Amino acid sequence: MNAVQTPSPLAAVLSPEAFREALMAKGAYYHIHHPYQIDMAEGRSTPEQIRGWVANRFYYQVMIPQKDAALLANCPDADTRRRWIQRLLDHDGRDDDAGGIKAWLTLGEAVGLTRDKLWSQQHVLPGVRFAVDAYVNFVRRASWQEGAISSLTELFAPLAHQSRLDTWPGHYPWIDEAGYGYFRKRLKEARRDVEHGLEVALAVCTSVETQQRALDILQFKLDVLWSMLDAMTLAYQLGRPPYHSVTERAVFHRGLA
Numbered sequence: 480m481n482a483v484q485t486p487s488p489l490a491a492v493l494s495p496e497a498f499r500e501a502l503m504a505k506g507a508y509y510h511i512h513h514p515y516q517i518d519m520a521e522g523r524s525t526p527e528q529i530r531g532w533v534a535n536r537f538y539y540q541v542m543i544p545q546k547d548a549a550l551l552a553n554c555p556d557a558d559t560r561r562r563w564i565q566r567l568l569d570h571d572g573r574d575d576d577a578g579g580i581k582a583w584l585t586l587g588e589a590v591g592l593t594r595d596k597l598w599s600q601q602h603v604l605p606g607v608r609f610a611v612d613a614y615v616n617f618v619r620r621a622s623w624q625e626g627a628i629s630s631l632t633e634l635f636a637p638l639a640h641q642s643r644l645d646t647w648p649g650h651y652p653w654i655d656e657a658g659y660g661y662f663r664k665r666l667k668e669a670r671r672d673v674e675h676g677l678e679v680a681l682a683v684c685t686s687v688e689t690q691q692r693a694l695d696i697l698q699f700k701l702d703v704l705w706s707m708l709d710a711m712t713l714a715y716q717l718g719r720p721p722y723h724s725v726t727e728r729a730v731f732h733r734g735l736a
């Protein structure tokens with residue numbers, strides 16, 4: 480096992496280029512390196528494991544627009560709101576764009592999950608729910624600039640989407656091709672989102688303290704994504720879903736209204 484390296488705190492303020500590089504370096508901890516995701520990319524996942532991932536990630540998908548709405552609610556700047564609102568429309572859809580949530584439902588059907596099953600959230604593991612809720616609650620309480628910085632894991636997301644487009648059809652011929660629309664759609668949307676997110680980060684993080692804070696926020700978000708996959712590993716790879724030692728029934732709560 481690798482020795483755990485505690486990242487050293489910033490000693491001096493970084494130039495904009497060096498700060499950008501420090502943010503990019505966080506890609507080393509992106510969930511694309513999680514064994515669950517590696518197994519999916521390398522063709523070792525069972526249909527149940529893929530379905531588990533799609534059903535659990537659906538919770539992230541439905542909460543992202545609520546997270547972005549929380550950021551909008553905290554943002555007093557109309558120009559920023561006008562740009563940021565696009566993220567809600569990307570997921571919720573508009574006119575002839577059905578939106579990301581519907582595209583994810585199509586992915587669900589492509590892997591054998593009905594829309595009702597996804598909407599029921601019956602497969603969403605408590606660990607996944609808690610991780611996603613931690614993200615949404617962070618953005619609810621943070622300044623809109625810190626909320627924007629927490630979206631910067633999207634710097635690395637196109638890699639993840641492209642890798643699925645490149646590897647899944649070969650490994651999993653049982654997945655209907657129609658399911659891949661979501662990943663294709665996100666490639667360009669994520670690139671546009673991070674341009675804006677980076678603009679905000681570079682504008683506000685001009686001291687050691689604010690740059691360190693941004694790196695810490697990004698690490699928090701990486702932890703959210705990693706923890707989601709940890710919960711799925713226990714449930715779908717190691718056969719230890721919640722209460723496995725007590726019952727075979729999925730008794731965990733489906734979210735408290």
Ligand SMILES: O=C(O)c1cc(C(=O)O)c2c(n1)C(=O)C(=O)c1cc(C(=O)O)[nH]c1-2
Pocket residue numbers: 543579629630631632633634635636639640665704
């Ligand atoms: O599939 C992925 O690996 C992945 C990761 C992330 C991310 O890094 O948070 C997002 C997405 N996908 C995604 O599709 C998406 O719409 C999205 C929005 C956000 C955000 O933080 O606002 N992250 C992500």
